[in-house]
Amino acid sequence: MKILVTGGTGFIGRNLVRKLVEKGYEIHCIVRLNSNVSNIDKRAKIFRHDGNIDLLIDFFQSQKFDGVVHLASLFLASHTRYDIENLILSNIKFGVELLEACKISNVKWFINTGTFWQNYKNERYNPVNLYAATKEAFEVIAKYYTETSELIFTTIKLNDTYGNDDTRNKLFNLWKKIALSGEVLEMSPGEQIIDICHIDDVINAYELLIEYLNSNKRYEFKNKTYVVTSNERMSLKKLAEVFEKVTNKKLNIKWGARPYREREVMIPLENGEVVPNWKPKVSLEEGIKKLFEEELKCQQKSN
Numbered sequence: 001m002k003i004l005v006t007g008g009t010g011f012i013g014r015n016l017v018r019k020l021v022e023k024g025y026e027i028h029c030i031v032r033l034n035s036n037v038s039n040i041d042k043r044a045k046i047f048r049h050d051g052n053i054d055l056l057i058d059f060f061q062s063q064k065f066d067g068v069v070h071l072a073s074l075f076l077a078s079h080t081r082y083d084i085e086n087l088i089l090s091n092i093k094f095g096v097e098l099l100e101a102c103k104i105s106n107v108k109w110f111i112n113t114g115t116f117w118q119n120y121k122n123e124r125y126n127p128v129n130l131y132a133a134t135k136e137a138f139e140v141i142a143k144y145y146t147e148t149s150e151l152i153f154t155t156i157k158l159n160d161t162y163g164n165d166d167t168r169n170k171l172f173n174l175w176k177k178i179a180l181s182g183e184v185l186e187m188s189p190g191e192q193i194i195d196i197c198h199i200d201d202v203i204n205a206y207e208l209l210i211e212y213l214n215s216n217k218r219y220e221f222k223n224k225t226y227v228v229t230s231n232e233r234m235s236l237k238k239l240a241e242v243f244e245k246v247t248n249k250k251l252n253i254k255w256g257a258r259p260y261r262e263r264e265v266m267i268p269l270e271n272g273e274v275v276p277n278w279k280p281k282v283s284l285e286e287g288i289k290k291l292f293e294e295e296l297k298c299q300q301k302s303n
Contacts, residue, residue, distance in 0.1 A: 001214055002026045002063060004047075006098070007071030007113075008040050011166050012158075012202060016069065017044050019203050020210075028063065030072075053097050060105040067109040067213060068102060069206060070095060077261065079130045091134035096141055103149040109213040111206065112139065114157040114225065116195070116269040128263050143223070152218055155225045156205060156275070159268050163199030164290055171196070175240070176291060179249040186257035188264070190237035195230050195268040198282035198290075202228050208275045227272030232284050239284075246288040 003020060007013040008029035018041045021027050027044040031037055037046050047059055074090035076083055095112075102110055117132035118125060127133035142153045162172045171194075178185045205228045212221055234242070240251055260266075282290075 001066050002028070003210070004028045004030060004063070004065045004068045005044075005071065006030050006069070007073065008044065009035055009037060010071060011163070011168055012161060012199065013071045014039050014041070015163070015199050016071070016203050016206055017041050019207065023207070028065070053100070056097060057101045057104055060101040060107070064105065065107050067111065067210065068098060068107060069111045069210070070098060071113050073113070073135070074131070076131050077129060084130070087130055087134050091131070092138050092141070095138045099142060099145045099151070102151050103145055106149075107151060109152040109154070109218060109221075110142075111209060111213070112142065112153065112155040114139065114155045116157055116159040116227070117265065118157070119269045120263060120265065122267065122270055128265060146223055152213060152222045154209065154213070154221045154223070156209065157225060157227045157269065157272065158197075158202065159227075159229065160194060160196035161199055161202050162196055162287065162291070164293075166199070172243070172288070172291060175243055175251055178253075179243075179247055179251055182252060184252045184254055186254045187236070188258050188260050189256045190235060190240070190253075192236050192260070192264060192266045193233050193268060194236050194239050195233045196239075196284075197228050197230050197280055198287040200282050201280040204281070205275050205278050208278050212276070225273070226275045227269060229269075229272060229274065230280055230284075233268070242284055243288055246285050247292050
């Protein structure tokens, strides 16, 4: 099975690529010309894209991919007028060019990656920000391609994710930093509900969906949307307490020192459909312990 992955240099992408090559899939990653690919599994093949759609289509036609997993995107929590072009180029134009190449080369399926931020206040569509609006726009455009070809398009929506070797400036990384340094971190009042999933569970959802799309049940997944969601949702403040308990470290958080951001998501998307037979397996406590494996081992030795 031959699969193209976009966003292979990112946290989720590189973990997915590694897992898929371990399962025996032939994986190709499409990256920008200047991308650092050192963190992509060496067993994956790299295609450097210069923006030329003709070369992109030639590449698709020569490789005859079975499917595409589209993880690449430009995320901005807020934007300025100067960000608009890049958001549209990254989150709409590039994706549409992939769909065009898929249609021309008869790719069987396409897994898109969406965001809970497309569903502010749990509405069917209410974008938190322009980033979320571009993600929705791409899904709407994809309808044209599924109506005019045999391509099966399906979406997995993600919220917060975490795991080892995550270099992003995300919640648990910030907390790990201050837990070890003793620094003070200013945060909002902390009443928002957090839905955060371990990378192993996230990757498992993609794996399962790929298996379904490679089976004779693939047509049941056309134009479907699934979510990756935790069964341990809790407030940000409560999550900090769990983090402190597991790591046995005090977080010097100054609650309420920062206001909620504009259109803060207080309750993430609820009641979304999960990929059939998928459920989160890594508990919060287990996942946090994994983040602190080395530190906790040293702590146990000293005790």
